[in-house]
Amino acid sequence: MIYDLFLSAMNQGNKLLVVLLDPDKLDGKSIVETIDHINHSGADFIFVGGSIVEESVTDELVSKIKALTSLPIVLFPGNYIQITSNADAILFLSLISGRNPEYLINQQVKAVPYLNKSELEVIPTGYILVDGGKETAVQKVSETKPILAENIDEITQTAMAGMYMGNKLIYLEAGSGALNPVSAAAIKSVKKNLNIPLIVGGGIRSKADLLEAYKNGADVVVIGTAFEENSNFLDKIVKNEHIC
Numbered sequence: 659m660i661y662d663l664f665l666s667a668m669n670q671g672n673k674l675l676v677v678l679l680d681p682d683k684l685d686g687k688s689i690v691e692t693i694d695h696i697n698h699s700g701a702d703f704i705f706v707g708g709s710i711v712e713e714s715v716t717d718e719l720v721s722k723i724k725a726l727t728s729l730p731i732v733l734f735p736g737n738y739i740q741i742t743s744n745a746d747a748i749l750f751l752s753l754i755s756g757r758n759p760e761y762l763i764n765q766q767v768k769a770v771p772y773l774n775k776s777e778l779e780v781i782p783t784g785y786i787l788v789d790g791g792k793e794t795a796v797q798k799v800s801e802t803k804p805i806l807a808e809n810i811d812e813i814t815q816t817a818m819a820g821m822y823m824g825n826k827l828i829y830l831e832a833g834s835g836a837l838n839p840v841s842a843a844a845i846k847s848v849k850k851n852l853n854i855p856l857i858v859g860g861g862i863r864s865k866a867d868l869l870e871a872y873k874n875g876a877d878v879v880v881i882g883t884a885f886e887e888n889s890n891f892l893d894k895i896v897k898n899e900h901i902c
């Protein structure tokens with residue numbers, strides 16, 4: 659099971675690296691070359707998803723990726739129509755930093771017929787958008803406000819509420835292409851209060867950012883934009899260098 663990989667990594671202090679592929683941003687890029695880079699990057703998972711992607715695009719893309727890698731493929735959908743049974747698992751997201759019922763329960767209900775037709779492993783995930791210095795796609799599409807970066811208590815309490823509601827992962831998100839990643843203080847405070855794995859993503863653009871997120875308590879770090887802009891970005895990141 660995919661979730662067990664997250665859990666046992668957390669329990670063993672093993673840090674995990676995820677490359678996020680947004681089907682919307684892959685236009686014109688060679689999938690073969692992209693996946694080849696990922697296969698050699700030390701990444702542990704591939705997440706696929708984006709805020710504005712159409713149904714058939716994800717389905718086709720995931721099939722292609724599957725043929726090119728043995729890494730687990732996890733859906734990170736911006737919308738239920740992106741659900742495809744070709745992947746291994748799905749982050750079943752609730753946007754718990756927001757107050758829009760569409761992304762707290764309605765999308766989830768609409769997802770069920772798709773999930774019923776698939777064998778996807780469903781991983782309940784509390785998704786928390788923190789202000790990363792600019793308006794991001796998630797914010798626009800979900801019509802929700804991120805939590806202000808300095809509101810560490812609110813971020814922490816939201817993460818804990820997400821855990822108490824039964825989520826198995828918490829995803830602290832500054833938004834794709836964020837100017838500022840989630841702060842050290844926020845990651846540390848959330849980590850201290852959680853007993854489930856913590857994913858951190860958004861605006862992580864250097865090896866120093868990555869190591870910093872791990873050091874502060876991220877169990878899993880997601881890299882999207884930095885890899886999209888430079889597919890060599892992860893080449894020098896060796897697995898055992900992850901842990902500080």
Ligand code: 1GP
Nearest residue numbers: 834835859860861882883
């Ligand atoms: C976005 O957390 C991911 O949902 C990755 O963000 O594209 O900024 O790396 P970046």
